[in-house]
Amino acid sequence: MQRTQQILRSIFVATLVVAALIVLLFETNIVEAGALAGNENLEFVVLSVVELVVICSIPLALRLFKFKGVRRQLIDQPAQKLLAWGTLRLLMLSVPLVACVLLYYLFFMEAAFGYLAIILALSMMFVWPSKDRCEAETTDVTSPQPPADTSDTKEA
Numbered sequence: 001m002q003r004t005q006q007i008l009r010s011i012f013v014a015t016l017v018v019a020a021l022i023v024l025l026f027e028t029n030i031v032e033a034g035a036l037a038g039n040e041n042l043e044f045v046v047l048s049v050v051e052l053v054v055i056c057s058i059p060l061a062l063r064l065f066k067f068k069g070v071r072r073q074l075i076d077q078p079a080q081k082l083l084a085w086g087t088l089r090l091l092m093l094s095v096p097l098v099a100c101v102l103l104y105y106l107f108f109m110e111a112a113f114g115y116l117a118i119i120l121a122l123s124m125m126f127v128w129p130s131k132d133r134c135e136a137e138t139t140d141v142t143s144p145q146p147p148a149d150t151s152d153t154k155e156a
Contacts, residue, residue, distance in 0.1 A: 001134060004083045008129035011087060015094035015124070019101045019117070026105040034108030043107050050103065054096050054116050058123045061092040065137050078138035086129060093124050 025031045036042060064070060064085065073081040100117035104110060127133075 001079050001082070001138070004079045004086070005129050005131060005134050007083060008086045008090060008134075011090045011094065012124065012127075012129060015090070015097060016121075018098050019121075022098070022101045022105070031105075033105045036103075036106045037108035043110065046103060046107075047110070047112055050096065050100060050113065050116060054100070054120060057092045057096055058120070061089045062123065062126055064089050064092075074138050075140045082134060082138055086127075086134075089127055090124075090129075093120055093127065096120055097124065 026033050065074060070081075070085055074085065097117055097120040100113045100120060104113035104117060107113065
């Protein structure tokens with residue numbers, strides 16, 4: 001389980017590093033911003049598609065482990081399935097995040113892409129693969145617990 005957690009953390013951190021590198025490259029003018037600026041039709045289409053992807057991916061990523069099929073797999077094969085489903089969940093947030101950061105600069109600092117990137121970055125904080133979260137997501141909390149032994153108490 002610890003190996004799985006480390007891999008998921010690596011994906012999480014790698015996403016933020018890639019986004020930071022993109023910002024660094026464009027802000028230091030190593031890469032020229034605005035390569036796609038001026039094409040309003042392309043900007044409209046790309047922004048509409050990215051908005052739809054973000055609007056769908058955030059709730060789906062945050063609720064992914066609540067689906068019965070996914071939940072059952074996580075309980076049956078914790079480490080293996082947590083790696084697979086956790087990677088998918090992180091990628092559902094990471095890929096649009098990196099795309100939004102890149103598109104922000106390609107369309108010459110179009111604010112909508114920046115806001116979407118910020119929303120995705122904040123959403124990623126809710127899937128941070130901590131030890132407690134990894135354990136909680138791979139245990140069955142719906143199974144009934146045996147009742148506590150109350151034979152020591154006497155009723156009057």
